[in-house]
Amino acid sequence: xxxxxVDIVDSLTASEFKRNYLKxxxxxxxxxxxKHWQATQGWGTRYFKQHxxxxxxxxxxxxxxxxxxxxxxxxxxxxQLDAYERGEGEFPAYCHDIPIFHALPELKQDINxxxxxxxxxxxxxxxxxxxxxxGPSQSVTPLxxxxxxxxxLFFQIKGTKRFTLLPYEDSRHxxxxxxxxxxxDPEQPDLxxxxxxxxxxxxxxxxxxxxxxxxxxxxxxxVRSMDTCVSFNIDFHNQHSAWRGVxxxxxxxxxxxxxxxxxxxxxxxxxxxxxxxxRLYKGYLNYVS
Numbered sequence: 001x002x003x004x005x006v007d008i009v010d011s012l013t014a015s016e017f018k019r020n021y022l023k024x025x026x027x028x029x030x031x032x033x034x035k036h037w038q039a040t041q042g043w044g045t046r047y048f049k050q051h052x053x054x055x056x057x058x059x060x061x062x063x064x065x066x067x068x069x070x071x072x073x074x075x076x077x078x079x080q081l082d083a084y085e086r087g088e089g090e091f092p093a094y095c096h097d098i099p100i101f102h103a104l105p106e107l108k109q110d111i112n113x114x115x116x117x118x119x120x121x122x123x124x125x126x127x128x129x130x131x132x133x134x135g136p137s138q139s140v141t142p143l144x145x146x147x148x149x150x151x152x153l154f155f156q157i158k159g160t161k162r163f164t165l166l167p168y169e170d171s172r173h174x175x176x177x178x179x180x181x182x183x184x185d186p187e188q189p190d191l192x193x194x195x196x197x198x199x200x201x202x203x204x205x206x207x208x209x210x211x212x213x214x215x216x217x218x219x220x221x222x223v224r225s226m227d228t229c230v231s232f233n234i235d236f237h238n239q240h241s242a243w244r245g246v247x248x249x250x251x252x253x254x255x256x257x258x259x260x261x262x263x264x265x266x267x268x269x270x271x272x273x274x275x276x277x278x279r280l281y282k283g284y285l286n287y288v289s
Contacts, residue, residue, distance in 0.1 A: 006205050014117040025216035035210030039110035043230050045078035059093035094139050099285040100132035119236045132232045143182040143222040149245040150235035152215040156207045159227035165203045168218030173197040186222050217241040237264040260284045
């Protein structure tokens with residue numbers, strides 16, 4: 001196998017993206033691709049406190065390998081973030097995996113030209129499938145892969161996130177548990193406990209405001225926020241990754257995950273209309289695994 005790497009480009013057409021990255025399953029960082037968006041220029045704690053202070057949002061903490069989920073008003077959460085960044089408060093929880101354009105549909109007007117043509121036509125109503133992230137500097141999501149083995153288009157709106165990426169085949173060397181999580185910390189790997197882990201395979205990439213990162217199906221990623229960060233992503237399948245997700249039943253994928261992958265496969269094969277598909281699939285957008 002060639003050395004694992006992330007290409008960094010200034011622009012990509014849909015055909016270039018599909019040919020050079022989606023089909024072969026190669027990650028890519030598109031620098032400055034969305035710096036012109038109103039979202040990139042305006043979203044932040046001040047914006048959310050001004051416009052949506054009472055919107056209830058889920059916040060999550062990682063505690064002893066478990067995800068603890070709570071809810072609070074967005075304005076209060078932004079106050080906690082601002083206090084922490086000023087050095088006046090405790091480390092906040094992380095607000096993430098919110099289907100933001102369902103909760104706050106007016107935010108769609110701040111997305112100037114979403115690259116829906118990068119994905120199958122089944123995702124032409126892209127806003128239905130996006131999930132939102134807001135959190136403090138130094139918040140960390142441990143090493144994992146996306147739970148349905150989807151492809152991932154990640155849009156960085158504010159701040160910088162540092163991603164450490166590894167290919168899926170390295171998952172057997174990283175202390176896997178709970179289907180998609182890993183005990184290994186790629187920032188400080190214990191090479192005695194994980195002797196077969198090849199630290200030279202890990203690729204570190206800083207995703208800055210205005211950038212898009214593409215992570216193909218199964219990419220292991222560890223994420224650290226370098227600042228207060230605002231971002232969102234869309235998990236999507238093509239037929240190849242959906243089949244992979246369905247066949248993962250033989251690798252121990254949870255039955256709920258298999259169900260969502262099977263729905264995606266039916267949709268991509270044009271066997272389910274979108275209204276039926278989304279009614280069955282939308283629970284995934286609030287699914288914690």
